[in-house]
Amino acid sequence: MTKLIPSTRRSLPIALIRAREGVMSPIREMLSETGITEQQWRVLRVLSEYGRMDTKSLADRSSLLFPSLTRIIATMRKKGLVTQMRDDIDRRRQFIEITPDGKRIIDERTPHAAQIVAGFKETLGEQNYETLLDLLAMLDPGAHR
C-alpha cells in the first residue's frame, strides 16, 4: 500500500510553525515595547549569558545564519546594543560583546519573559514541558554538540 503524506491538519512542519507562532506571539508583544526584534533579543540573551564571543559561536547559539547575523549585528551596533572588534591575531575573525544598554534591556525584560515562559509551562504541565523539549531536541541534528 502506498504511504500517503499526512493531511495538512496533522503535518509536523505546520505544527511546528503554529506552535512557534503561539509561543512567540506574547514574546513579540513584550518586545515591541523595547523596539528590538525577536532575533535581536536572542542575540542579546546569548551574549548576556556567555559573554563576549566570536561570530561563529554567536550564530550557532542564537540559531541564526551568517548573512542574517551580519545584518543584525550592523543594526544592533547602530542602536548601541553591541560592540564589534576584530581579532588582532586572526584578522578574519571578530568578537561581539553586549553593551550596558543592551544588558539593560535584558535585565529589564527578563522578569516579564520568565512570566510568559512560566505560563506555557503551566499550560502544558511541567512533565509535558520537559518531554516536549526532549522531543524537539531529537529533531535537531546539532543537538548533541
Add this chain to the structure above:
Amino acid sequence: MTKLIPSTRRSLPIALIRAREGVMSPIREMLSETGITEQQWRVLRVLSEYGRMDTKSLADRSSLLFPSLTRIIATMRKKGLVTQMRDDIDRRRQFIEITPDGKRIIDERTPHAAQIVAGFKETLGEQNYETLLDLLAMLDPGAHR
C-alpha cells in the same frame, strides 16, 4: 526567589526553531529540485487536499499571513501553479485553485515527502511522534478550530 529565564540551551522558542530547521532541511532539499519554496509547497498541499477555496481559508490552513499570501499567489500565478478568480457575488473575495501543473508537482513529490516524514516518525518512534504533535497543538491558540 526570583524566577529566572531559562538558559538559551533549554529555551522553548529556540528549540522550536531548531526542530523546525531539522525537519525542513531535507524537505527544502527535496523542493529545490522543483523550483518552489516551502511556503509554495504548503499552498499547493492545501489546495490539493481541499480543492478550490477562498483566500482567507487558504491563509488559515497554510499558516500564512495575508501579505505573504498575496505575494506568494502572485508568484505562483506567474508560474502557472494556481489560478485566481473573483467571487461574482462578493467582489471583495476571490478563490484560488490549483492548476494541473501545480497538481503534478504535488503528485510527483508526495512519495519522497512521505518518505522524509516516515524517517522522522522512525527517529522519534510512532508513540513519541503522536505525543509531539499533541503537545505542539497545545501551544497553538487556534488549534481547537
Add this chain to the structure above:
DNA sequence: ATCATTTCCTTAACATGTTAATTGTTGCTA
C-alpha cells in the same frame, strides 16, 4: 439613500531566511 463601519485584499516598509557569489586573510605546500 447616506455615511460610518466592517471586511477582504493589497501595498509599503523594514527585518529576516536562504542560497550563491565575492572579498579579505590565513595556512599549506610544491
Add this chain to the structure above:
DNA sequence: TAGCAACAATTAACATGTTAAGGAAATGAT
C-alpha cells in the same frame, strides 16, 4: 615564496515574516 585551498565575513538577490496603512466593496444604522 608563489600559488592555491580553506576559512571568516560580507554582499547580492530573491522570498517571506511582520506591522501599519491604504483601497475597494459590502453592511448596518439612521
